Amino acid sequence: MDLDIDGVRIARDRADLALRPGERLLAGGTFLYSEPVPAGVTALVDLLGLGWEPWVLPGSAGVVAGPEVAGPGAGRPEVAGPASTGLEVAATCTIATLRDRAAAAAGQYPGLRLVAPCVSAFQLSFKVAHTATVGGNVCLALPAGPMTALLATLDATAEIWTPDGGTRAEPVADLITGPGSTTLAGGEVLRALRVPRAGLEARTASRKLGLTALGRSAVLVTGAAPATVDTARIVVTASVPRPLVMHVPAGDHGALDDALDRVTDWYDDPHGAPDWRAAMTRRLTHEVLEELS
Ligand SMILES: Cc1cc2nc3c(=O)[nH]c(=O)nc-3n(C[C@H](O)[C@H](O)[C@H](O)COP(=O)(O)OP(=O)(O)OC[C@H]3O[C@@H](n4cnc5c(N)ncnc54)[C@H](O)[C@@H]3O)c2cc1C
Numbered sequence: 001m002d003l004d005i006d007g008v009r010i011a012r013d014r015a016d017l018a019l020r021p022g023e024r025l026l027a028g029g030t031f032l033y034s035e036p037v038p039a040g041v042t043a044l045v046d047l048l049g050l051g052w053e054p055w056v057l058p059g060s061a062g063v064v065a066g067p068e069v070a071g072p073g074a075g076r077p078e079v080a081g082p083a084s085t086g087l088e089v090a091a092t093c094t095i096a097t098l099r100d101r102a103a104a105a106a107g108q109y110p111g112l113r114l115v116a117p118c119v120s121a122f123q124l125s126f127k128v129a130h131t132a133t134v135g136g137n138v139c140l141a142l143p144a145g146p147m148t149a150l151l152a153t154l155d156a157t158a159e160i161w162t163p164d165g166g167t168r169a170e171p172v173a174d175l176i177t178g179p180g181s182t183t184l185a186g187g188e189v190l191r192a193l194r195v196p197r198a199g200l201e202a203r204t205a206s207r208k209l210g211l212t213a214l215g216r217s218a219v220l221v222t223g224a225a226p227a228t229v230d231t232a233r234i235v236v237t238a239s240v241p242r243p244l245v246m247h248v249p250a251g252d253h254g255a256l257d258d259a260l261d262r263v264t265d266w267y268d269d270p271h272g273a274p275d276w277r278a279a280m281t282r283r284l285t286h287e288v289l290e291e292l293s
Pocket of ligand 1: 024025026027028029030031032033034047091092121122123124125128131132133134135136137138139140142143144145146184188189190191216217
């Protein structure tokens with residue numbers, strides 16, 4: 001964005017999120033500032049002023065100091081312990097904060113081991129990783145959105161603030177409807193992402209492929225096998241326009257093939273041809289199923 005706008009409002013409380021004509025929400029700005037001013041946008045409303053706690057494990061038995069983190073809530077003590085209701089990640093949590101907090105808690109919650117490969121799928125610089133937000137990535141709804149992949153795999157739910165002062169919840173996997181398209185209505189704000197306890201306790205596996213070693217993902221396959229269920233939840237992103245979620249019985253490669261046979265809209269962009277993406281997705285999903293079985 002060339003910043004040819006009339007101004008930026010810093011949101012301090014929920015009432016400040018009532019958007020006026022021409023206003024658009026701003027999180028880290030790593031995408032918004034990289035594009036021309038979107039048509040009709042004359043001002044931005046900065047979500048970071050709300051100071052949302054980036055990472056909360058409720059029902060905790062204790063409080064321990066986590067690694068140094070950046071972004072909203074930085075410097076506050078990290079809550080750790082047996083999460084009874086799961087993990088809440090604020091939409092404004094930066095990618096670096098998510099990565100660092102998850103690394104500190106992954107010994108206790110194996111599902112969080114999936115955070116590192118998903119963050120790596122971004123190929124972000126230090127500066128962008130400390131600025132881009134989890135919610136910004138989900139709301140952007142790019143097919144290769146690794147935070148969408150992560151959260152959809154751990155069966156996370158999005159908490160959405162509606163303009164009338166209400167709240168609605170929706171599975172992250174359903175929030176994305178296509179490239180750059182979500183179910184978010186005008187004036188709705190993604191407040192938080194909630195990972196259920198089953199997701200935190202799941203075993204996970206992932207595979208990523210791109211045309212170049214450091215390039216944008218062409219295929220990202222992420223999977224989770226909850227401890228109490230003999231079925232793997234396998235999510236495909238980057239090679240399809242919106243997250244593809246498949247529930248496959250452990251070891252049932254035939255069922256996985258059947259599910260993939262029904263996919264007809266393989267994504268087509270400069271990061272990979274559809275037929276190649278289809279073939280590579282099949283190979284990588286079988287590897288993930290094998291690892292989780
Ligand atoms: C080097 C680099 C590599 C990148 N790689 C990838 C990649 O691999 N995959 C990928 O998907 N993206 C990638 N991006 C794009 C983008 O920067 C990231 O998706 C980032 O996470 C967006 O977050 P942000 O906080 O900067 O969003 P912003 O740029 O602030 O906002 C993005 C959009 O989301 C909306 N928005 C933000 N937060 C909310 C909210 N809480 N509620 C409602 N709407 C909201 C904004 O209005 C805007 O339309 C990359 C960017 C860079 C610079």
